[in-house]
Amino acid sequence: MKTNLISREGYLKLQQELDYLWRIRRPEITQKVSWAASLGDRSENADYQYNKKQLRETDRRIRFLRKRLEVLRPVDYAAEQEGKIFFGAWVDIENDDAEQRHFRIVGPDEIYGRRDYISIDSPMARALLKKQVDDEVLVTTPTGKKRWYINQIRYQLSEPTSE
Structure with a gap:
């Protein structure tokens, strides 16, 4: 089951995507479908079939975003988090093989397309x-347990919104 937590920035991005799909993308596709339909025989009309498919995919994404945004809980930085790893933290870690990683712990809805984000639901984040800094953790991976050392923790303060 996915965690319903999301960073404020991630929540705003999903809202912006929904707004774009609903106000701009969907009307454009609907107009193309209407135009293609006016040409006559729809069974062999590639423009019509392609744009109908685009409309279905857009509508599916709109439905998903509307449902998901209803249950997501945006998490803002709180001063009490300082010095420890919680949701939204940027973390620098290193293992015994001197392999280093740098990432931010975020909700599962925000990790796509970002190599520097990991889900709060991942074994590493858990x-x-x-x-805290200088703590060591054992993380179970498919290849066995790995020891990691925490080098740095920081938080990105959310920008105030004008809404």
């Missing part, structure tokens, strides 16, 4: 929660 192992790191509530830890």
Whole structure:
């Protein structure tokens, strides 16, 4: 089951995507479908079939975003988090092989397309929660357990919104 937490920035991005799909993308596709339909025989009309498919995919994404945005809980930075790893933290870690990683712990809805974000639901994030700089954690991976050392923790303060 996916966690319903999301960063404020991630929530705003999903809202912007929904707004774009509903106000701009969907009307454009609907107009193309109407135009293609006016040409006559729809069974062999590639423009009509392609744009109908685009409309279905857009509508599916709109439905998904509307439902998901209803249950998501945006999480803002709180001063009490300082010094420990919680949701939204940027973390620098290193293992015994001197392999280093730098990432931010976010909700599962925000990790796509970002190599520097990991889900709060991941084994790595779960192992790191509530830890501090210089702590070590054991993370179970498909290849066995790995020891990681925490080098740095920081938080990105959310920008105030004008809404």
